[in-house]
Amino acid sequence: MSNRTAVITGAASGMGEAIARHLVKQGDRVALLARRTDRLGELAEELGDRALPVTADVTSRESVDNAVRQVHDAFGPVDLVVNSAGVMLPNPIDDGREDEWVRMIDTNVTGALRVIGAFGADLVEAAAAGRTADLVNISSIGAHVTFPNYAVYGATKAALTHLSASLRSEYGPRDVRVTNIEPGLTDTELGGHIDNDGLQGQLGQMVDAIGALSADEIADLVGYVTSRPRHVNLRQIVILPTRQA
Numbered sequence: 001m002s003n004r005t006a007v008i009t010g011a012a013s014g015m016g017e018a019i020a021r022h023l024v025k026q027g028d029r030v031a032l033l034a035r036r037t038d039r040l041g042e043l044a045e046e047l048g049d050r051a052l053p054v055t056a057d058v059t060s061r062e063s064v065d066n067a068v069r070q071v072h073d074a075f076g077p078v079d080l081v082v083n084s085a086g087v088m089l090p091n092p093i094d095d096g097r098e099d100e101w102v103r104m105i106d107t108n109v110t111g112a113l114r115v116i117g118a119f120g121a122d123l124v125e126a127a128a129a130g131r132t133a134d135l136v137n138i139s140s141i142g143a144h145v146t147f148p149n150y151a152v153y154g155a156t157k158a159a160l161t162h163l164s165a166s167l168r169s170e171y172g173p174r175d176v177r178v179t180n181i182e183p184g185l186t187d188t189e190l191g192g193h194i195d196n197d198g199l200q201g202q203l204g205q206m207v208d209a210i211g212a213l214s215a216d217e218i219a220d221l222v223g224y225v226t227s228r229p230r231h232v233n234l235r236q237i238v239i240l241p242t243r244q245a
Helices: 014-025 037-047 061-075 098-128 151-174 189-193 197-210 215-225
Strands: 005-009 029-034 051-055 080-083 133-138 176-183 236-239
Touching: 005 014, 005 098, 014 029, 014 037, 014 080, 014 215, 029 037, 029 061, 037 051, 051 061, 061 098, 080 098, 098 133, 098 151, 098 176, 133 151, 133 215, 151 176, 151 236, 176 215, 215 236
Parallel strands: 005 029, 005 080, 029 051, 080 133, 133 176, 176 236
Antiparallel strands: none
């Protein structure tokens, strides 16, 4: 399946960037949403005219609304939305890092909701016209498995996983598929957000001991689930390194 029109958040790096590359390679048009204008420009230049760079911050309603206008002006309605933007900021709960709590909730949960609200009508319209329509949320194994010092991050991912399940009851009857993907340890820039040296070192030790998935492997999975016949919804997928499983 190709020639779809996709929106990908968090497209400047990591899983979002890899998903964008994968979808463009298979013939889709992709709107690249992220905050880093320079990185988006470089990626769009590399990917060619099937990629549209759109500077957007999912924590801002105004920014998301502006992104919708740019995407519609360039590509028209979309039929595939991938919520890949996310931030992981682990710290002991006793540290009381409200700044980090708010940032994770605003990005990982409210930001995803803003994007769904902004493009949900496009998905419903595409499905009503007989086309395949997909919403893919990138959650985390942290939605189910607890890790010390990752309480708030895990809570945001649990919320996204539950949101995905609930949305199927609203979108499914209208033929819009909702897929929730929960990666385990994956080699992305998320670890670079950690400002606790001890926890950053711990994450590095886990990578050394277990081995990590690559962003390309997550992208390949997104390509697979969104290429199934439109009546098939791979609703919930946990993907882990073998040694973590």
